[in-house]
Amino acid sequence: MSNHQKRLSAPNSWPIERKEETFTVKAGAGPHGESGVPLLIVLRDVLGYVDSRKEARYALDHGSVLVNGKAVSDEARPVGMFDILAFAEREEYYRVFPGEGGRLSLTPIDEEAASSRLGKVAGKTQVAGGDFQYTLHDGTTLVSDDGSYAGGDSLVVDNETKEVVAHFPYEEGALVTAVTGGHAGEIGTIEEITVTAGSGTNAVAVAQDDSEADSASDGDGEAVEPGFETIEEYVVVIDENFTDGGDDE
Template identity: 65%
Template sequence: MTRHQKRLSVPKSWPVERKTATFTVKAGAGPHGEDGVPLLILLRDVLGYADSRKEARYALSTDAVLVNGDEINDEERPIGMFDILAFPDRDEYYRIFPDEGGRLTLTAIDADSAESRLGKVEGKRQVTGGVTQLSLHDGTNVTVEDEATYSANDSIVVDNESKEVVAHFPYEEGALVTAVRGNHAGKVGEVAEIDVTLGSGSNIVRVDPVDEAATDEPFETVEEYVVVIDENFIEGGAADSEDEGDDE
């Protein structure tokens, strides 16, 4: 199996230039499925902290890079929406967040915010011992005790050290959401109405701008494209992602 990925065919969410070279690095197995961006791309092409795969491997071998609180040694490890990328030695912390084009960007956050990550609940089921297991958008699972508290499309905040749920944001009218895919990716607003579609079709969500005085307009999108967030998750600026490097 090839270790490379053609730039022209990478997911639209990947923060790479598509016409500067033929190939880029291929994501390894892990969370986020095919949408996951290889860590090497963020270290080399976005942040410029490594000039090559070899330099990135060395940095990772020193345990200088944390993803969701865990030391990562694989430069192909997929990174995706709402992951926390931390460089403790540099005192730099980032949250992966979609911009208005749906492209994943690095949003600078403080050390306290980097101690937990947001996850969208995509399903739940009973496991051994009568405990409820929540399946999150990135493919990870979290166990909780009060099943009735959580529903699909809710969002939770998971502590990176204890892996326990420390906050819960229900999916309901009035909830603050961001669109993560589609024509309205990156937009933020409050759920005005959830139009339930009978049959197998997707529910339609109508979203109003948070600030009525702003120039943003209401929009509609499918339920799968919105994630409930807390206002703290949209603070901070995106890191510069202009520089692109070589692939090897």
């Protein structure tokens, strides 16, 4: 199987130039599915810490690059939405966050915030013994005796203990960010959740203030309230301090 991925056919979330070269590195097996970005692309194309795959392998062999608190040795290991990247020797910490157009970008955070990461609950089942198993947006699972978390909620998980340290319910009034679609990277508050009957997806109306969106006007030049509509699969509940590098709790 080829270790290369054509740039033009790479997922839109990959932060790469499409026309500079024909190929780029292919993501290995791991979390985030097809949207996961190989760590090499982050190190080389985004941060500029290495110039080649060989340099990336050398850096990773020294255990100085951590993803969600764990040292990574595979340069093809996929990273994705809300992962925490730590470079201990540089004392640099980043959270993977949605940027304009759905491209993944890195938000600098402090060391304390880097000790945990956020996950959107994508599935929930009860297991033997009465505990609950939760599947997060990146495919990882955790087991808890707390059955109050629901699909669409966000959980902040400690990277070391794997315990839930914060819970943000998916509900009207919650602060969210769009992670894909035409409004990827935008932040606002859920104004209304419209439940669609049958197998259709639910719609979400998100309100924004002037600090979250540019002013808008209708076709007659009248000002309209800023905000957007999307589907609930495209939004994730976040904390008010989530984008400024502070603690998630």
